[in-house]
Amino acid sequence: MRTPGVHLQYSFESRGQRGAEIENPLFDLLGAVHAHGSIRHAATALGASYRHVWGALKHWEDVLGQPLVHWAKGQPARLTPFALRLLAAERAARVRMTPHIEALRAELERVRALALDERQLVLEVFASHDLALPVLRELCAACGLHLGLRFAGSVDALRALAHGRCTVAGFHVPALPGGSPVFAAALKPLLQPGRHKLIGALRRTQGLMMRPGLTPKPASLADVAAQRWRFVNRQPGSGTRLLMDHLLHDAGLDAATITGYGGRCEDTHVAVAAAIAHGEADVGPGVEAAARAAGLDFVPLADEDYHLVCLADALDSPAVRALRDVLASPGWAQALAALPGYAPSPQAGQVLSLTQALPWWRYRTSRRSAAGGTG
Incomplete structure (x- = not known):
């Protein structure tokens, strides 16, 4: 008997879909x-x-x-055991593929929108994974702006902006008033004062997601190391991984002391949460909303500002102005209020300079270092 293969297809229908909802x-x-x-x-x-x-x-x-x-x-x-394995594997794959499915759907919607009306405003966005951004895309669509949203790590999103593959990029950082060599090394070469402008978007809480009933409950990465809990991490270059690396550096911890820290990596908050919920790990980093949605316990570690960034000369484009209007709207604030651990940025929709929004940044650098900025 020939082994059945996987056949994918899509359709245009009057009712839309959200997230990774795929009918089968x-x-x-x-x-x-x-x-x-x-x-x-x-x-x-x-x-x-x-x-x-x-x-x-x-x-x-x-x-x-x-x-x-x-x-x-x-x-x-x-x-049967076969059916249970099949069902579990499909659910796990769906969680991991969520950002890719959303990106494909957004691209198909963009093609349809352009075909229907060439005056449709379109904005290509590469952004670090976040649970609120698909909602932002829906709010923008209602205002005649199509966000071609693609998820990538913070570093990859900024590189996409530097290489002209998008108009807007999204990344997130904690306040870090004392500075951070980890964040500076990863992000500073990709951001240039005067050339790049930030747009306030949201604030969110990052922390440790963990299986319910974990005892003793870790309150820090040091606790995770001491208790030898199994850790599932985010991919290198993601803002969440940078946060974990920063916290390790700040605490003087070696990554090797945390079981699994440099091993299995997932590309999204929901994929980390799913791995923990399925018993494949005990603890992992993520936002509170992802933990609550998966029925996990959560311990906060840091509050972050999620920024959108574009080139200064793109600020006055109709698409970026429309995006800023949506970010400043009551609808965006209401959408964030429905997500645990989220709040609108006090400067939502406002244009911020790098030196205003990132006061922890050390800009006094060599001319040679600044010249290599968009690598």
Whole structure:
């Protein structure tokens, strides 16, 4: 029997989608049976008949060449070990692919918008992963501005801006009034006073996400090291990884003392949260909203400002002005209020200079260092 492959397709429909919602009849079926414990109850939840659900499951068993449900008369329907592994793997893959799926959907929406109206305002944005930015994209769309939003680490987002692949980049930093060699080494070469301008966006709380009931609960990276909890990290170059590296440096800790610190990495807050929720790690960094959504405990470590940045000569473009208007609107503040650990920036939508917004930055540098700024 030929092994079935994966076939992807998309469609244009009147109803939209959010996040990584991807319809698939097989996983809809498996999820319903697993959640409700019977084919009849699963059929009710799906709005289908018992005969339809039973026939669909038999069809997928034929396609996959593996049993999916224990068919014991008079017994509750139970997924087979194969079906449980398949369901878990698909859910994990969906979480990891969330930013890529969102980017693909945004690009397709941009193509459609341009085809419908060439006057549509379009703004390409590369940004560090954040749970509020897809909401910002929706608010902008309602105002006639399409955000071509792509998630990348803070460093990669700033590099995309430097190389002309986007008009706006997003990154985040804590206040750091005492300075930080970690953040300065990573971000300073990519930001130049006078050439780059910041736009206030939001504030959020970063910390440690951990499985519920972890005892003793770590309150710092030093505690994670001492208690040898398994750590799942963010990818190098992400703002969250920079924050973790900064905290290690500040505490005089060696990364090797934390189990898994330099090992497995995930690209988003939700992927780190999913790894912990699935028992693959005990602790990881992330925003409070991701922890709460995954049912995890959370200990705050730092408050951050999330900034958008563009070249100074782009500030007066219609698209950037429209973005600033949305950021300054009550709708943006209301959207952030619904996310745990989030708040609007006091300067939301306002233009900030680097020296105003990043007072911890040490700008007295050699001419040679400044000349290599956009690497």
